[in-house]
Amino acid sequence: MPVQTVAEHTSSSAPGDAAGPIVSVRGLTKIYRQGDINVTALDNVTLDIQVGEFLVLMGPSGSGKSTLLHLIAGIDRPTSGELRVQGIDISRLSESQLADWRNQNVGFVFQSFNLVPVLTAFENVELPLLLTRLGRKERRRLVTTALDLVGLGDRQHHLPKQMSGGQEQRVAIARALVTDPSLVVADEPTGNLDSHSAQEALGILQSLSRDHGKTVIMVTHDPKAAAFGSRQVHLEKGELTA
Amino acid sequence: MTLPGFVIRNAFRNKRRALLSTLSVAASLFLLVTLQTFQREFTLPPSDIGASLRIAVRNKVSLGVPLPVRQRPIVEGIPGIAGVTPFTYFGGRFRDEAYTPFAQFAVDPVAFTNVFVDARTPPDQLAAWMQDRRSCIVGKVTLERYGLKIGDKLKLIGTFYPVDLDLNIAGYYSGTPDDRSVFFHHKHLDEMLGGGKTVGTWWVRAASAEAAPGIISALNAAFANTSAEVRAETESAFQMGFVSMWGNIKLLIGSISSVVVFTLLLVAVSTMSMAIRERFRELAILKAIGYRRRELFSFILAESFGLAMVGALVGAGGAYLAFSFIDLPKLTGGMLRQFEVTDRILAMAFTIAAVLGVVAAIPPALAVARTSVVDGLKTLD
Numbered sequence: 001m002p003v004q005t006v007a008e009h010t011s012s013s014a015p016g017d018a019a020g021p022i023v024s025v026r027g028l029t030k031i032y033r034q035g036d037i038n039v040t041a042l043d044n045v046t047l048d049i050q051v052g053e054f055l056v057l058m059g060p061s062g063s064g065k066s067t068l069l070h071l072i073a074g075i076d077r078p079t080s081g082e083l084r085v086q087g088i089d090i091s092r093l094s095e096s097q098l099a100d101w102r103n104q105n106v107g108f109v110f111q112s113f114n115l116v117p118v119l120t121a122f123e124n125v126e127l128p129l130l131l132t133r134l135g136r137k138e139r140r141r142l143v144t145t146a147l148d149l150v151g152l153g154d155r156q157h158h159l160p161k162q163m164s165g166g167q168e169q170r171v172a173i174a175r176a177l178v179t180d181p182s183l184v185v186a187d188e189p190t191g192n193l194d195s196h197s198a199q200e201a202l203g204i205l206q207s208l209s210r211d212h213g214k215t216v217i218m219v220t221h222d223p224k225a226a227a228f229g230s231r232q233v234h235l236e237k238g239e240l241t242a
Numbered sequence: 243m244t245l246p247g248f249v250i251r252n253a254f255r256n257k258r259r260a261l262l263s264t265l266s267v268a269a270s271l272f273l274l275v276t277l278q279t280f281q282r283e284f285t286l287p288p289s290d291i292g293a294s295l296r297i298a299v300r301n302k303v304s305l306g307v308p309l310p311v312r313q314r315p316i317v318e319g320i321p322g323i324a325g326v327t328p329f330t331y332f333g334g335r336f337r338d339e340a341y342t343p344f345a346q347f348a349v350d351p352v353a354f355t356n357v358f359v360d361a362r363t364p365p366d367q368l369a370a371w372m373q374d375r376r377s378c379i380v381g382k383v384t385l386e387r388y389g390l391k392i393g394d395k396l397k398l399i400g401t402f403y404p405v406d407l408d409l410n411i412a413g414y415y416s417g418t419p420d421d422r423s424v425f426f427h428h429k430h431l432d433e434m435l436g437g438g439k440t441v442g443t444w445w446v447r448a449a450s451a452e453a454a455p456g457i458i459s460a461l462n463a464a465f466a467n468t469s470a471e472v473r474a475e476t477e478s479a480f481q482m483g484f485v486s487m488w489g490n491i492k493l494l495i496g497s498i499s500s501v502v503v504f505t506l507l508l509v510a511v512s513t514m515s516m517a518i519r520e521r522f523r524e525l526a527i528l529k530a531i532g533y534r535r536r537e538l539f540s541f542i543l544a545e546s547f548g549l550a551m552v553g554a555l556v557g558a559g560g561a562y563l564a565f566s567f568i569d570l571p572k573l574t575g576g577m578l579r580q581f582e583v584t585d586r587i588l589a590m591a592f593t594i595a596a597v598l599g600v601v602a603a604i605p606p607a608l609a610v611a612r613t614s615v616v617d618g619l620k621t622l623d
């Protein structure tokens with residue numbers, strides 16, 4: 001697995017397919033069955049996302065933003081349509097292949113920070129690396145780099161409960177980027193933050209795409225947050241509007 | 243951090259719960275080991291080969307009331323009897339020990355060897371015992387326990403007889419289920435007491451098992467309406483009554499043990515399920531960042547198994563240590579003969595704990611496997 005440090009990382013985000021879009025969505029549809037009722041969460045969505053973009057998904061509650069994000073990140077499966085990430089049709093991967101794929105290619109940031117409460121900041125960030133073959137020293141170097149990048153180099157040994165919400169979310173961002181993924185997905189990452197912490201978190205996500213060539217996809221319904229992105233798309237009742 | 247480190251950290255995230263669940267496993271297994279050890283104690287090899295032929299004759303009033311010596315010729319005259327020996331409990335104290343772990347009986351040596359056919363003594367020692375009226379034979383266990391040698395003196399302080407005995411050890415015997423007692427000449431006791439008119443009990447050997455019931459009725463009838471009525475019982479009848487009584491106890495112990503294990507299982511499953519349910523969302527995140535079902539299952543299994551094993555170590559190990567260091571045979575006046583926690587019992591306890599650890603991991607692991615990342619993320623903290 002080609003893990004590099006975030007700092008070293010420059011432009012190799014899309015191995016093997018540097019020219020095309022990193023995410024290519026064609027006629028993507030997701031229908032949830034709830035008893036007898038079918039809920040169409042995504043309806044025939046077509047979208048390309050380029051390497052290094054900071055794409056913002058906007059739209060009212062229930063419009064399918066999270067669903068689209070989950071499909072692209074490989075934690076949910078589409079009902080129909082085509083979904084390629086880095087040229088790979090991820091809907092054809094087995095559960096276990098998909099798990100490996102996510103480990104190597106996707107970083108996740110959620111609204112609630114979802115850190116493991118019994119682990120320190122350092123250990124939380126180290127979690128995705130425990131699945132790799134990296135040695136202790138190498139892991140330490142990567143974790144330290146990631147925590148430095150989010151400005152928490154001096155908080156390595158703090159437990160989540162000893163940190164503020166903004167710091168917790170930055171630890172979560174460090175965890176998302178420690179494996180040097182090409183794709184970072186964030187679902188309302190500022191939803192639980194005060195505006196100052198939100199600005200910090202958004203600044204980090206912005207710099208990931210601008211300075212480190214990561215492709216960042218963020219869901220939000222806050223226009224101020226959306227302004228950090230390089231492009232916005234809107235969803236309405238499962239369909240793209242603009 | 244390492245994956246095992248992660249498991250350990252998770253196991254102790256709720257320290258009180260980890261402690262309580264470990265203790266509940268420990269307490270239950272302690273109980274289980276104790277029960278099983280009891281069970282084994284009561285099913286130890288029950289009797290020697292001569293037991294089915296032997297008949298004990300005691301005073302009908304109570305074991306403590308002696309029988310007149312003049313009964314002997316009458317007993318010997320009953321058809322089908324192969325041997326009769328007087329058998330009187332001396333109850334002496336040995337050395338300064340508060341409790342003497344072996345009994346001493348006054349017998350007729352010649353008749354004794356004819357009644358207690360399974361007690362084996364080297365011929366030269368037997369001959370020496372027969373010749374020396376002040377000598378005795380000592381059970382091999384007692385001999386070894388006190389490091390006694392043939393030719394040594396054995397001093398016994400009388401407790402309910404007002405005499406002390408100073409016996410020569412003529413030999414040892416072995417081959418009975420419990421080679422601990424001391425046997426000496428009844429004549430010597432008679433001399434010391436200046437009497438010789440009574441004995442504690444008679445022990446009789448029937449020539450055949452078929453003859454035993456007839457002998458018993460004949461014995462009971464022979465002394466009916468005399469000043470010393472007797473009660474005769476075969477040793478094996480006594481043993482059988484004993485065993486059948488324990489048969490019920492065995493069933494009882496078996497049922498209690500099953501209930502203990504079953505309850506423990508319920509507790510373990512619900513504790514583990516609760517512990518994991520609290521972490522559903524975290525586990526969903528782990529899945530999202532690349533952990534597979536089998537890794538998550540290993541975490542849950544390792545945690546559950548680990549807690550169960552620590553519980554077993556404390557509970558079963560604790561029972562083992564406790565019963566090794568506490569001399570229960572001594573504390574119970576020899577009622578419990580060994581009370582030994584055998585390897586088999588320990589293995590059973592650890593096996594139960596292992597099964598428990600695995601079984602308790604299955605429901606939460608299945609729940610985690612069935613929950614998709616997206617559904618897991620939706621669960622509330």
Ligand SMILES: Nc1ncnc2c1ncn2[C@@H]1O[C@H](COP(=O)(O)OP(=O)(O)O)[C@@H](O)[C@H]1O
Nearest residue numbers: 032034039041060061062063064065066067068
């Ligand atoms: N697991 C599910 N089962 C049934 N319906 C669902 C499920 N997840 C989402 N939905 C429905 O799909 C639609 C889109 O949901 P979502 O993508 O979460 O919206 P958003 O993130 O834009 O608020 C909603 O109508 C929601 O109720």
Ligand SMILES: [Mg+2]
Nearest residue numbers: 065066067187
């Ligand atoms: Mg949403």
